[in-house]
Amino acid sequence: MFSWLNDLINRFIDWVHYRTGIKDIVKEQITEYRVPPKLNKWYSLGGLSLFIFGLQLVTGVLLLVYYVPSTDAAFASIQRIMLDIPYGWLVRLSHAAGSHMMMIIIMLHMVSVIFMGSYKKPREMTWLSGCALIILTLAVCFTGYLLPWSQLSYWATTVATSIPEPIPLIGPFIVKLVRGGDHINPDTLNRFFALHVIVIPAVMLALVGFHLFMVRVLGISGPRSSKPEDKE
Amino acid sequence: MSDDLKTEEVSLPAGTNRRGFLQWTLGGLLFGGFVVAGNVVLRYLMPPPPRLEKAGKVSIPVSQIPKGSSLMVKHQGSPVLAVHTEQGISAFSAVCTHLGCLVKWVPAEKIFYCPCHAGKFDATGKVVAGPPPEPLPPVKFEIVDDNIIFL
Numbered sequence: 001m002f003s004w005l006n007d008l009i010n011r012f013i014d015w016v017h018y019r020t021g022i023k024d025i026v027k028e029q030i031t032e033y034r035v036p037p038k039l040n041k042w043y044s045l046g047g048l049s050l051f052i053f054g055l056q057l058v059t060g061v062l063l064l065v066y067y068v069p070s071t072d073a074a075f076a077s078i079q080r081i082m083l084d085i086p087y088g089w090l091v092r093l094s095h096a097a098g099s100h101m102m103m104i105i106i107m108l109h110m111v112s113v114i115f116m117g118s119y120k121k122p123r124e125m126t127w128l129s130g131c132a133l134i135i136l137t138l139a140v141c142f143t144g145y146l147l148p149w150s151q152l153s154y155w156a157t158t159v160a161t162s163i164p165e166p167i168p169l170i171g172p173f174i175v176k177l178v179r180g181g182d183h184i185n186p187d188t189l190n191r192f193f194a195l196h197v198i199v200i201p202a203v204m205l206a207l208v209g210f211h212l213f214m215v216r217v218l219g220i221s222g223p224r225s226s227k228p229e230d231k232e
Numbered sequence: 233m234s235d236d237l238k239t240e241e242v243s244l245p246a247g248t249n250r251r252g253f254l255q256w257t258l259g260g261l262l263f264g265g266f267v268v269a270g271n272v273v274l275r276y277l278m279p280p281p282p283r284l285e286k287a288g289k290v291s292i293p294v295s296q297i298p299k300g301s302s303l304m305v306k307h308q309g310s311p312v313l314a315v316h317t318e319q320g321i322s323a324f325s326a327v328c329t330h331l332g333c334l335v336k337w338v339p340a341e342k343i344f345y346c347p348c349h350a351g352k353f354d355a356t357g358k359v360v361a362g363p364p365p366e367p368l369p370p371v372k373f374e375i376v377d378d379n380i381i382f383l
Contacts, residue, residue, distance in 0.1 A: 062273065062276060062277075065276075085276060086275040086278070086280065087276045090272060091272075091276055
């Protein structure tokens with residue numbers, strides 16, 4: 001029934017394959033990629049967090065279309081997204097719920113890696129890039145929380161940015177640097193905005209690429225099997 | 233037995249085996265999901281219809297345009313420039329007939345000036361300089377109780 005469509009798709013794939021060798025890459029990396037035996041749900045968490053990261057990028061760009069990063073207009077623009085724009089509530093709440101889901105899933109991912117000892121030699125660099133990613137995820141959640149410029153986000157950021165204050169000597173300096181002033185002010189919103197929408201996501205994207213590259217270079221660290229015939 | 237199966241499999245046209253069916257089903261589901269998501273994104277990005285489309289006639293008090301000044305108003309979704317000269321009040325479409333920039337009234341020279349390509353129109357809308365091919369179309373209005381009502 002759809003053989004003409006199959007032919008059309010195959011001809012297109014052949015055209016791309018001749019120029020890139022895409023069929024071999026797909027075969028090696030996806031369709032005939034061998035994973036260790038007895039993988040379970042815990043091994044889906046990395047892929048799941050990648051999916052949510054992609055979702056956050058898409059919904060984030062969509063929010064950027066209507067959000068205004070200024071103390072005068074930020075809250076009103078959020079209200080507009082929630083009340084006036086069609087499906088704005090869906091986009092914004094997906095972004096908010098997605099951030100929570102991402103934290104939960106990468107925490108579970110980390111737990112499984114620790115529990116199974118998957119961070120051990122030769123996978124230290126994968127592990128360290130993952131640690132950097134979890135810190136950056138926290139940072140991106142933290143900077144994003146201020147952006148609606150609501151009472152909740154204002155005071156939450158006031159409290160959270162005062163955390164480094166008790167550090168001897170450099171504490172007050174760090175607080176001033178993060179806030180861009182003695183208190184939360186319009187400059188704080190703009191620097192958090194810059195960090196949230198471009199700086200941290202760009203670094204995360206590069207690190208995710210490295211993380212995945214290392215996973216593919218070294219292969220998945222599978223569950224340990226008690227039966228010798230399960231090896232390979 | 234196994235030979236029978238083999239010939240049967242070969243005789244089937246491409247895309248009608250179990251794998252083909254599953255691939256098409258999965259592909260269809262994915263495609264359906266993308267269509268739904270695409271609809272959400274498109275509706276989100278599409279500007280909502282303007283609420284004041286049928287707001288009736290635009291009216292401004294004459295006192296808002298003292299002699300020598302001009303006022304830009306939105307009338308039936310397009311910009312209209314009303315000017316008050318010695319000859320009285322007149323109104324024109326503010327869209328330049330050249331490439332659609334908005335003209336502005338220059339009181340000192342008594343001309344409509346287009347900032348894009350230096351097109352100039354006189355107080356009656358006639359082209360006096362620059363590339364515009366046609367005069368500015370006048371906009372009809374009437375004055376009722378010191379209010380300018382655009383028609």
